[in-house]
Amino acid sequence: xxxxxxxxxxxxxxxxxxxxxxxxxxxxxxxxxxxxxxxxxxxxxxxxxxxxxxxxxxxxxxxxxxxxxxxxxxxxxxxxxxxxxxxxxxxxxxxxxxxxxxxxxxxxxxxxxxxxxxxxxxx
Amino acid sequence: xxxxxxxxxxxxxxxxxxxxxxxxxxxxxxxxxxxxxxxxxxxxxxxxxxxxxxxxxxxxxxxxxxxxxxxxxxxxxxxxxxxxxxxxxxxxxxxxxxxxxxxxxxxxxxxxxxxxxxxxxxxxxxxxxxxxxxxxxxxxxxxxxxxxxxxxxxxxxxxxxxxxxxxxxxxxxxxxxxxxxxxxxxxxxxxxxxxxxxxxxxxxxxxxxxxxxxxxxxxxxxxxxxxxxxxxxxxxxxxxxxxxxxxxxxxxxxxxxxxxxxxxxxxxxxxxxxxxxxxxxxxxxxxxxxxxxxxxxxxxxxxxxxxxxxxxxxxxxxxxxxxxxxxxxxxxxxxxxxxxxxxxxxxxxxxxxxxxxxxxxxxxxxxxxxxxxxxxxxxxxxxxxxxxxxxxxxxxxxxxxxxxxxxxxxxxxxxxxxxxxxxxxxxxxxxxx
Numbered sequence: 001x002x003x004x005x006x007x008x009x010x011x012x013x014x015x016x017x018x019x020x021x022x023x024x025x026x027x028x029x030x031x032x033x034x035x036x037x038x039x040x041x042x043x044x045x046x047x048x049x050x051x052x053x054x055x056x057x058x059x060x061x062x063x064x065x066x067x068x069x070x071x072x073x074x075x076x077x078x079x080x081x082x083x084x085x086x087x088x089x090x091x092x093x094x095x096x097x098x099x100x101x102x103x104x105x106x107x108x109x110x111x112x113x114x115x116x117x118x119x120x121x122x123x
Numbered sequence: 124x125x126x127x128x129x130x131x132x133x134x135x136x137x138x139x140x141x142x143x144x145x146x147x148x149x150x151x152x153x154x155x156x157x158x159x160x161x162x163x164x165x166x167x168x169x170x171x172x173x174x175x176x177x178x179x180x181x182x183x184x185x186x187x188x189x190x191x192x193x194x195x196x197x198x199x200x201x202x203x204x205x206x207x208x209x210x211x212x213x214x215x216x217x218x219x220x221x222x223x224x225x226x227x228x229x230x231x232x233x234x235x236x237x238x239x240x241x242x243x244x245x246x247x248x249x250x251x252x253x254x255x256x257x258x259x260x261x262x263x264x265x266x267x268x269x270x271x272x273x274x275x276x277x278x279x280x281x282x283x284x285x286x287x288x289x290x291x292x293x294x295x296x297x298x299x300x301x302x303x304x305x306x307x308x309x310x311x312x313x314x315x316x317x318x319x320x321x322x323x324x325x326x327x328x329x330x331x332x333x334x335x336x337x338x339x340x341x342x343x344x345x346x347x348x349x350x351x352x353x354x355x356x357x358x359x360x361x362x363x364x365x366x367x368x369x370x371x372x373x374x375x376x377x378x379x380x381x382x383x384x385x386x387x388x389x390x391x392x393x394x395x396x397x398x399x400x401x402x403x404x405x406x407x408x409x410x411x412x413x414x415x416x417x418x419x420x421x422x423x424x425x426x427x428x429x430x431x432x433x434x435x436x437x438x439x440x441x442x443x444x445x446x447x448x449x450x451x452x453x454x455x456x457x458x459x460x461x462x463x464x465x466x467x468x469x470x471x472x473x474x475x476x477x478x479x480x481x482x483x484x485x486x487x488x489x490x491x492x493x494x495x496x497x498x499x500x501x502x503x504x505x506x507x508x509x510x511x512x513x514x515x516x517x518x519x520x521x522x523x524x525x526x527x528x529x530x531x532x533x534x535x536x537x538x539x540x541x542x543x544x545x546x547x548x549x550x551x552x553x554x555x556x
Contacts, residue, residue, distance in 0.1 A: 025332055029415070056331075057329070057332065057417075057487075058331050058415060060331075061410060061416075061417050061460075061463060062415060064463045064464070065410070091457055092439075092440065092457045093419070093438040093458075093459060094457045094458060094459050098464065
């Protein structure tokens with residue numbers, strides 16, 4: 001496992017914590033590519049963003065691209081623990097309408113498990 | 124290899140010469156240091172075997188002269204002497220000798236020491252070749268760097284030329300603007316133009332990322348949003364749609380826009396409304412895995428006679444409206460960036476300007492501009508600054524906002540270097556005369 005990610009399975013959900021405080025153009029593509037590698041067939045992904053303090057515009061674009069790939073693979077996903085300034089940015093870009101953002105890991109896990117139980121995937 | 128033997132004793136010199144030639148070396152002879160020095164300056168000799176005590180110029184002095192001269196190659200020096208004292212050894216090495224042999228010379232020892240010298244010379248030769256290669260590569264890099272710098276400056280000039288030239292639009296509207304790029308080239312771009320005798324079109328775009336790719340997309344967008352009547356101009360309606368619209372208008376129809384995004388700017392128009400413009404851009408410029416580029420933007424239109432306006436916010440910071448009475452309003456409710464999501468729905472944001480009201484568009488480089496403690500300038504501070512200066516002329520207000528940002532970012536630095544592009548476009552509706 002590399003130093004940017006910490007992954008642990010929680011039943012059907014792969015919980016991946018981003019351990020870099022700054023997601024920028026330099027690293028975002030590689031980090032999200034590695035997120036996909038950690039999935040190893042799990043039907044759902046929960047990305048824990050609690051350590052992330054800053055995301056530049058390229059990193060936000062890469063996050064949307066990751067969402068598109070997961071959607072294409074039929075993988076349910078959610079994001080948890082985004083800091084308020086980053087959440088404001090997400091709201092401004094309306095990305096909360098295409099991805100689920102949970103306040104914390106527990107609430108996002110609950111949402112993901114419900115989605116899996118109901119056979120629904122993403123917003 | 125050539126070896127220069129310097130020995131004033133003729134018999135010894137001949138003996139050394141015979142021995143060295145037997146070992147396969149080409150020998151050059153000199154009877155003293157002075158003669159050797161003359162030869163060394165004329166011929167590319169790399170190996171010197173020299174006696175210590177000689178008339179005119181001794182071995183140690185020859186060494187010193189050799190080391191202080193700037194010969195184009197290294198000369199390996201073995202000093203031969205009858206002396207066998209530590210002090211003498213130190214003096215010889217300090218003078219620049221590489222090795223030291225005492226007489227009478229043991230032939231086998233001399234031979235292995237010459238071999239050792241040859242190894243040093245081979246290394247020196249390889250190092251010299253590598254050094255020359257590096258110097259050549261460095262020259263190429265410098266030349267390439269200069270060319271890139273010239274290209275960047277030329278590209279920056281082209282980009283500058285795409286910015287507004289004059290605040291005179293022929294409309295009852297005043298404008299001020301600023302662009303401070305983080306690098307030579309900016310990913311931010313903005314402009315405004317009269318669309319007809321009463322409507323002003325304006326936009327501000329922030330392309331994701333920085334540098335050349337972002338700047339090239341910004342330039343492409345500036346051309347696409349050009350008001351010039353070109354077949355591919357996005358701001359104008361295509362000719363066939365314009366004719367249909369005029370026919371419908373004559374039959375009592377009014378709207379030109381898509382039904383789900385009603386046209387909010389009144390009057391007969393030959394241009395697309397903001398939602399249409401942004402939707403077209405989004406449909407035609409989708410980012411993909413290889414090209415992770417998208418942009419945020421505001422595109423708007425103001426009817427300068429009625430003060431009625433409409434804009435489309437696409438992932439861009441909320442436009443700031445400072446009313447004549449000093450109150451602040453933030454326009455918009457968010458919107459998808461352009462180029463990330465195909466089929467994204469955009470929304471028209473209507474607003475009404477009164478004379479004296481000021482509308483500010485800005486990139487996130489303004490509000491996210493950090494100070495030395497990494498605190499962002501912030502939207503509230505921007506709004507307060509704008510309203511506090513509402514009695515100043517528009518251009519002076521813009522200069523004051525620029526100064527405030529520079530002071531915030533680097534109060535003590537001589538040359539300000541922002542971490543993100545800063546762009547601002549300020550619009551004020553003038554009182555009708």
